[in-house]
Amino acid sequence: MHHASIVLFGVGGVGGALIRQIVQNRAHHATEYDLALPILAVCDRDGAVVTLDDAIDDATLLNIVDFKANKGRLANYSQGGPQHDLAAVIDIAARPHTIIVDCTATETTVPALLTALERGYRVVLANKKPLTIQQEVYDRLTRAGETADGHAPRQMTATRWETTCGAGLPVIATLNRLIASGDSVSRIAGAFSGTLGFVMTGLQQGRRFSEVVREAHQLGFTEPDPRDDLGGVDVARKALILARGLGWRIEMEQASITGLYPPEMTGLSVTAFLDALPSLDAHFQQMVDEAAAQGKVLRYVATVADGGCVVGPQTVDAASPLGQLRGADNLVEFHTRWYHPTPLVLQGRGAGVDATAAGVLSDIVELALSK
Amino acid sequence: MHHASIVLFGVGGVGGALIRQIVQNRAHHATEYDLALPILAVCDRDGAVVTLDDAIDDATLLNIVDFKANKGRLANYSQGGPQHDLAAVIDIAARPHTIIVDCTATETTVPALLTALERGYRVVLANKKPLTIQQEVYDRLTRAGETADGHAPRQMTATRWETTCGAGLPVIATLNRLIASGDSVSRIAGAFSGTLGFVMTGLQQGRRFSEVVREAHQLGFTEPDPRDDLGGVDVARKALILARGLGWRIEMEQASITGLYPPEMTGLSVTAFLDALPSLDAHFQQMVDEAAAQGKVLRYVATVADGGCVVGPQTVDAASPLGQLRGADNLVEFHTRWYHPTPLVLQGRGAGVDATAAGVLSDIVELALSK
Known part of the structure; x- marks a missing residue:
């Protein structure tokens, strides 16, 4: 034994x-x-x-x-x-x-x-x-x-x-296998927040940003302060771990993070923040509409490519794995030399x-x- | 070293x-x-x-x-x-x-x-x-x-x-990790043939079965004798490896395999087989139509569940990962205690x-x- x-x-x-x-x-x-x-x-x-x-x-x-x-x-x-x-x-x-x-x-x-x-x-x-x-x-x-x-x-x-x-999800194991084989990873793109996936799916269904975030908060899908999810820092940590897993030498401060609320809402109480959410609705409606006009959809994406990490809302092809994603599941696309033009994809519950x-x-x- | x-x-x-x-x-x-x-x-x-x-x-x-x-x-x-x-x-x-x-x-x-x-x-x-x-x-x-x-x-x-x-694709590694954790795998469903994925996508696009198979054959997507793909035996081998990976004791003869051509076409030459394909068009058109009438799509699926392996054409929910799959990529869904109601999914090139x-x-x- x-x-x-x-x-x-x-x-x-x-x-x-x-x-x-x-x-x-x-x-x-x-x-x-x-x-x-x-x-x-x-x-x-x-x-x-x-x-x-x-x-x-x-x-x-x-x-x-x-x-x-x-x-x-x-x-x-x-x-x-x-x-x-x-x-x-x-x-x-x-x-x-x-x-x-x-x-x-x-x-x-x-x-x-x-x-x-x-x-x-x-x-x-x-x-x-x-x-x-x-x-x-x-x-x-x-x-x-x-x-x-x-x-x-x-x-x-x-x-x-x-x-x-x-x-x-075997994300790191997959990355390690790709590297062990000498495959060349050009880009990793992922949806790493169930909370933000829920929000993005709601927006795609035509719901207002304020409405979806408040519902996620009431259902306990967000942290007690929803800005802890909406800010994107937790997603950026995951992107940084993937970037370092590729062998890149990079610090958290070098990650580009775009949250889903403006800096001036940082100082508000949670209640005041939730009350102020409708002021963001038109902005997100416009982003969703612009994406749809190009045949695309809006997702909260972490991209690890070209030596850097970029985290924020992004338009992706509706037919891509990230574009087809609905709800709170996580999804990761590995774009590599051998996984091209379609990526290697992992999908499923990413929390709990x-x-x-x-x-x-x-x-x-x-x-x-x-x- | x-x-x-x-x-x-x-x-x-x-x-x-x-x-x-x-x-x-x-x-x-x-x-x-x-x-x-x-x-x-x-x-x-x-x-x-x-x-x-x-x-x-x-x-x-x-x-x-x-x-x-x-x-x-x-x-x-x-x-x-x-x-x-x-x-x-x-x-x-x-x-x-x-x-x-x-x-x-x-x-x-x-x-x-x-x-x-x-x-x-x-x-x-x-x-x-x-x-x-x-x-x-x-x-x-x-x-x-x-x-x-x-x-x-x-x-x-x-x-x-x-x-x-x-x-x-890290299919076995994922299965081994699920088993190591003691998670309970209730069902594995997968599309394990790029060739049959190509055929199923063609059918979904409204093309005739004979036309899609002949194109796949001409493009070199099939084996020299396309029945080696259409028969499903290679897919069944993969299902058997997964079933045995779950710890089940099962022989190849116990797998249920439904191919995409009837037994009476087994004895034909390759040329005669290709010539006879249009006789199957109406059958597959009907299957696709019946699936669509239920809001479903037709896929060639290997299912590992309830102690057995079932391989053949199957209707799946259009919104499921298998239903959203297009083209020649492979896809595997692991339905488990912790990956429920949505499965853990792997997707990407499954050959080459x-x-x-x-x-x-x-x-x-x-x-x-x-x-």
Whole structure:
């Protein structure tokens, strides 16, 4: 039986779903892969539950998930026990074949992740932040195992970050396969926001921008402040991860981001912002009409091409994969030497805690079986 | 520098393109992956070119590709040298970290492939035949490393066969990721024939069946005998590989295959078959009309569901990914627990020697880096 021990950073929606899926799939992993995935430590920003035995038992793990779902802090769950920062947890808990899994949404995990890689542990990231700060951090996280002569081999083995772009869709795996084959990727174009896909589909159906955004907000499809989606920064992070995945050296500040609201609406309260939305309706109506006049449709697109990332509303051919997309699904087109004139396309749910956790679990199993 | 030595079976279109791509990407693989892919042996059904040194030199390799492209036989190329069968080539050429690459289209390679796996070498298949004969052969090829206690672990490491289904599209990789995560796949539906996609698109455009098939034949989109495409057997092989990839135990004889011509046209010469095609026009016109009356469209679909494989013309929702497909691209829908109600979709070129060879090369690089 192979053992890959898990140290989990972050027990929010994705981390909690991951724990449930690991527990539910223990028999499946044992039967199909001869694989055990004991969990050694579970950490949030306030504390950690750490075992010095082989594994935290499953009943405790599921208790922790329930506790966290009720907005508990692990510092309170493990009260009485010593509190550890993430680096200390690695010192205490990790052992050979440990995989550190980062399901947080903060860059503060970076020092612990780098320490883990230096010690020969492996890393799975659902967290985009560590990969979208400085290029040098990206390099260290994704190219662990650099050789003495300065080669920076694309290892594909020590770190996985499939779910940082399109959740469970195999976007990074596909990109890595294209690069491994020496295919030449000229352009990646994608719709990476379910929320903005919902908005764009509504506009195409003739609805007013204000109406669609308010509905998305009421249905909980947007962040509590819808500008967190409409601004495009989260989409730009995904584009940056793809650009860096192509081997380009590029910083977030170099990405061109056009949001769906003007800068002067940044300072408003959420309520005032929602009230002010109708002032944008005519603008978007005009954009949709102009696109339609050319036989095109409006999409919120991330384009990775010519060394740069461009994120914003864009007209695309109605008959193209992006043009045919409806609703909240993500879609990615890879335009390459061998995928021309039609691109290689991935499409499907690009968010959600279960689909994302399932993608993280795939990364874990692949890493666990790779040695 | 990592070394993974290659023994290549088959130097037809895909094998030749693979040799070219390996040679063209030597600097890329060295720089990006610290990886060298020396080729130790190249074999066709008649003979082999084998080196006892580190590698066959690149000039010789490219000569072999040109020689084979002119319908040469390796028995003549290597004249004077001893001739070896495939098993003997493995004995002579293979060394640690060897990868046997099967780019033939025959099941006669199976004994040599099994010998190679028993010795701890790894295998990449572009060849569907070994995976679509008896279930027991599939098991031995894909589950090398079975444990003593009868566990049959899904290793995902000793053998790769990505290009047997959808060429370079990451169909098998996606399936393996879904299974690794414990996601439950309820149905896979795909269009796996560019030729039949071309025919179905033509029908949807209102063209006569006979006209579209004859055009496809004239353009070289079909096999020399178009019944080799229209019969659906090649599509069924791909469906069987997916079904077995789900863990189902199923034989080719259990697949339900409906071809696009009736059995009584089997005995005709190719010319007589092409002449007789108009007799089928009314039948297909009726099918297209009936589909349209329900708001649907006709596609040639492989469905893997409920423990079986069903291959044939099928009506699908016009708004579904399969319904929106046009032309010769392949498309696969994975309907799963987490990809519901909309499926996970892959789309793009599903044939062609360069796209297929690129997929084989991705498999090689992944295997080479996995240890």
